[in-house]
Amino acid sequence: MLRILSGCAFGAALLTSTARVSAADPAPAPSGSALPEIGRVTTSDRRSEPIDRTARPTFVIDRARLDATGARTVSDALRSIPGVAIYSFGPFGSQSDYGIRGTNSAQTLVLLDGVPIANVSSGTIDLGTFPLVNVSRIEVVESGSSTLYGTSAIGGVINIITGARRGAEVLLSAGSFGDDDVRLGAGDGKIGVAFERHVATNAFAYPMLRYGTVTFPAATRTNSWATQTALRFTALESFGSGFSVRADLGGDATRSAVPGRLDFPSPRALQSVARNNALLEVTKTFSNSALSLTLSGARSALSYSDPDSGGETNTYDARTQ
DSSP, X not given: OHHHHHHHHHHHHXXXXXXXXXXXXOOOOOOOOOOOOOOEESSSSSSOEEGGGOSSOEEEEEHHHHHHHTOOBHHHHHTTSTTEEEEESSSTTXXXXXXXXXXXXXXXXXXXXXXXXXXXXXXXXXXXXXBOTTEEEEEEEESOOHHHHOGGGSSEEEEEEEOOOEEEEEEEEEOGGGOEEEEEEEEESSEEEEEEEEEEOOOEEEOOEEETTEEEOOEEEOSOOEEEEEEEEEEEEEOGGGEEEEEEEEEEEEEEEOXXXXXXXXXXXXXXXXXXXEEEEXXXXXXXXXXXXXXEEEEEEEEEEETTTTEEEEEEEEEEO
């Protein structure tokens, strides 16, 4: 009997709830106004378009996110992007390989303002030492883009886009492992110049390590320091009739020690990387298309020396297009 009464009470409550739902006001009709645009990108389809309409998965790292994460190099910035793998061979100043969705560095195209910057000799570039000075955002396209960019874009495209910051900036910071950073910049949104300096001792203690039958006693990692200096000037001006001009001139130099493996240390080995680039681009924008004329040049020099082994290697790369 108690069960029957309980069931009747539940049925009454259910009918009451149903009646309330039926009596509720109908959902408001859509206002008809379009949703606000999230942002625009240019890399995915080689034209300016809303990011939600791109033909390929595209991620954007803007300047605000770069500042919030404290990234100092492009490889630092890319670590938070899903599908992008970064393989670093040490602390700040060390080489970093990269890949998108299982591809390697040679299958991932890296652009600076839409222009390829990979070394001619290797087909890749070291993003672990590529600075973020005057970089406004990084666009990452994850999927094959060879139809638009050639065979080097099998895995995708990483486009480093420069821009002039609005206002002045002074940043001084210090951290563990002897990390000291200086960043200075000024601009009005159209013309800007920025300077960065990074120093790291990278000296740290490590415990006893055992690999198979080989044992390494606890010690302190030495000859692992790195310094970097970078300077960049960027200008972007728009004129009437859809014309715009972009100019970019930059250079960076990284000097780092090469400690070597634990079983084969190199206490005096040094490596230096110097890069510089220049770009001038004139664009005419139409209603549904854009025509650009770009003149660019890039040069890099890599030198390695180890006095203890008597070896020295220098590699120079240059490209004009």
